[in-house]
Amino acid sequence: MGILINRDSRVVVVGMTGRYGSKQTEAMIKYGTGIVAGVTPGRGGESLLGVPVFDRVSEAVQQTGANSGIIYVRGLDVKEAAFEAIEAGLDLLVIATENVPVQDTMEIRHFSRINNCWVVGPNSIGIINPGETLIGSLGPSYAKPGPVGLISRSGTLSVEITRILSGGGLGQSTCVSMGGDTVIGRNPVEYLKKFEEDPQTEIVVLVGEIGGLKENEVAEYIVRMSKPVVGFIAGRSVPPGKRMGHVGAIISGDDVTADKKRSILKQAGAHIADTPWEIVTICKSLIN
Numbered sequence: 654m655g656i657l658i659n660r661d662s663r664v665v666v667v668g669m670t671g672r673y674g675s676k677q678t679e680a681m682i683k684y685g686t687g688i689v690a691g692v693t694p695g696r697g698g699e700s701l702l703g704v705p706v707f708d709r710v711s712e713a714v715q716q717t718g719a720n721s722g723i724i725y726v727r728g729l730d731v732k733e734a735a736f737e738a739i740e741a742g743l744d745l746l747v748i749a750t751e752n753v754p755v756q757d758t759m760e761i762r763h764f765s766r767i768n769n770c771w772v773v774g775p776n777s778i779g780i781i782n783p784g785e786t787l788i789g790s791l792g793p794s795y796a797k798p799g800p801v802g803l804i805s806r807s808g809t810l811s812v813e814i815t816r817i818l819s820g821g822g823l824g825q826s827t828c829v830s831m832g833g834d835t836v837i838g839r840n841p842v843e844y845l846k847k848f849e850e851d852p853q854t855e856i857v858v859l860v861g862e863i864g865g866l867k868e869n870e871v872a873e874y875i876v877r878m879s880k881p882v883v884g885f886i887a888g889r890s891v892p893p894g895k896r897m898g899h900v901g902a903i904i905s906g907d908d909v910t911a912d913k914k915r916s917i918l919k920q921a922g923a924h925i926a927d928t929p930w931e932i933v934t935i936c937k938s939l940i941n
Contacts, residue, residue, distance in 0.1 A: 654782065654785070654851075654853060655782040655785070655802075655825075655826040655827030655851060655853055655854070656802070656826070656827045656829075656844070656847040656848060656851050656854075657745055657771060657773075657780060657827065657829075657847065658721060658745060658780060658782055658785070658786045658788060658827075659782060659785055659786060660685075660687075660782075660785040660786055661687070662686070662687055662720065662721045662745075662786050662788070663687050663689045663717065663718050663719045663720050663721065664681070664686055664687055664688050664689060664719060664721045664722060664723065664788055665688075665689065665690040665691065665692060665710060665713045665714070665717070665719040665721070665722040665723075665738075665743070666678050666681075666688060666690070666691045666692070666704075666722070666723055666725065667691075667692045667710060667722060667723070667724045667725065667726060667734050667737075667738060668692070668693065668724060668725035668726040668734070669691025669692065669693060669701060669704070669706065669725070670691060670693040670696055670699075670701055670706060671693075671725060671726075673725055674691075674725035675701060675702070677723075677725065677749075677789070677790055678691065678701070678702060678704070679702055680787075680790065680793065681787050681788065681789075682702060682704075684786075684787040684793045685785075685786070685787075686786050686787050686788065687786070688702075688704050689704070689713075689717040689718070689719050690704060690705055690706070690707055690713035690714075690716070690717045690719050691704050691705070691706045691707070691713075692706070692707050692708070692709065692710050692713055693706055693708075694708050694709070695708065696708070697709075697712070705717070709737065709741075710722065710734075710737045710738045710740075710741040710743070711737070711740070711741040713741070714741045714742055714743070719743065720742075720743060720744050720745070721743060721744060721745040721746070721747075721788060722738050722743045722745070722746050722747070723746070723747040723748075723749060723779065723788050723789060724738065724746065724747070724748045724749060724750060725749055725750065726750060727750065728750055728751065728752035728753045728754065729754070731748060731750050731753045731757060731761070731775065732753075732754075732757040732760060732761060735748060735761045735764075735765075735772070736761070736764060738770075739761075739764055739765050739768050739770045739772075740768070743770055744769070744770060744771065745770070745771045745773070745788075746765065746770055746771070746772050746773070746838075747772075747773045747774055747777055747779050747780060747788050747789055748761075748772060748773070748774035748775040748776075748777060748832070748838070749774060749775075749776075749777055749778065749779065749789060749790075750774075750775055750776070751775065751776045751833075753775040753776070753834065755834070755835065755836055758775055758834060758836045758837070758838075759836055761838065762836065762837075762838055765838060771838070771839060772837075772838025772839065773829065773830070773831065773832065773837075773838060773839070774830075774831075774832040774834075774837060774838060775832050775834050775837065775838075776808070776832045776833040776834045776837075777789065777808065777830045777831065777832040777833075777837075778790050778791050778808035778811060778812070778830040779791045779830055780827065780828065780829045780830070781793065781796050781815075781825075781827070781828050782826070782827050783796035783797050783798045783799070783824060783825050783826075783828070784796075784797070784798040785798075789830065791808075791811055791812060791815065791828055791829075791830055792811070792812040792815040792816060792828065795812065795815045795816040795819050796815050796819065796824075796825055796828060797818075797819040797824040797825065798824045798825070798826075799818075799823055799824015799825050799826065800823075800824065800825075800826060800853065800854060800855035800856065800940060801818055801823050801824065801825045801826065801854070801855070801856055801857075801858060801936060802825065802826050802827055802828075802844075802848040802851065802854040802856070802857040802858070803815060803818070803825055803827070803828040803829065803857075803858045803860070804828075804829045804831055804841055804844045804845075804848075804857070804858070804859055804860070805828075805829070805830055805831065805859075805860035805861075806830075806831055806832070806833055806860065806861055806862055807830075807833060807860065807862055807887065808830045808833065810860050810862075810887060810929075811828060811829075811830040811860070813929060814858065814860055814885070814929055814932065815828050817929050817930060817932065817933060818858070818932070818933060818936070820933075821930075821933030821936075821937070822933075822937075823933060823936055823937070823940075826848075826851060826853040826854040827848075827851075827854070829844060831844065840870060840871075841859060841861075841870070841871045842870055842871045842874045845857060845859070845871055845874055845875070845878065845882070846874070848880065849878050849879065849880055854880065855880065855940050856880060856881050856882075856883065856936055856939055856940055857878075857880060857881070857882045857883070858882075858883045858884075858885070858932055858936065859871065859882055859883070859884045859885070859918075859923070860884075860885050860886075860887070861884065861885070861886045861887070861914060862886060862887040862911070871918070871921075872917050872918060872920070872921035873921070875918070875921040875922055875923055876921050876922055878922075881924060881939045882918075882922070882923040882924070883923065883924045883925075883926060883932055883935050883936055883939070884915070884918040884919075884923040884924070884925050884926070885925070885926045885928075885929060885931075885932055886911045886914045886915050886918075886925075887911070924939065
């Protein structure tokens, strides 16, 4: 079953009637995800792709039993949409939107925790339990069921590593794009704890990159894990001060370089891959 979602997840899409939201909703439905509602203020009573549209998330939850959601609205509207979704009682909320103000994300993070809602993102391409459920756009054509758990800060690398794992004969329990911003709903160590408790997951692949201290923070927990962790840190050749792809990936000190992160993870017991393709070789050598 993997972590956080399963084939019984009932998903509401906030911003479903927009051009991007409708396209992603169609892809999720095609994959088999239980999309039970959409939310667009002023469009309540309509339907799209056979899915009812509501004005508010609370109405969608009350009438459809939705327990998970994903947000496709512009950055400045995310805070209001997220607070509404969390207040409605969702257990899981994926925020796909980029360029969410940091202060807004901090408030969303705090509000979600006191209301027991697990927020993935912002700036996330989502989460997939291969063969079961997709919330977002994380590699539906590449992901295959199996024993490898994958967490990644980079959306692009989430898809690419999923493709490489499946191509190498290693399926996945759950793949998660945690979000590429400096502040995100949940940190890597929290995902590692979920994978440690998941009976389907035998090994975890942690894909990090330059910038921030999130990969450094997992070291103390990796030491206590019973399952092996394979780490890959992108950006070894990026010069200081250069941003790589998104706001969270920028070298701003010695502790956030790729080499420093690799060293910290290795000392904690993680197995470090030099290239994405080496991940498969290492995983195969560690899986019983």
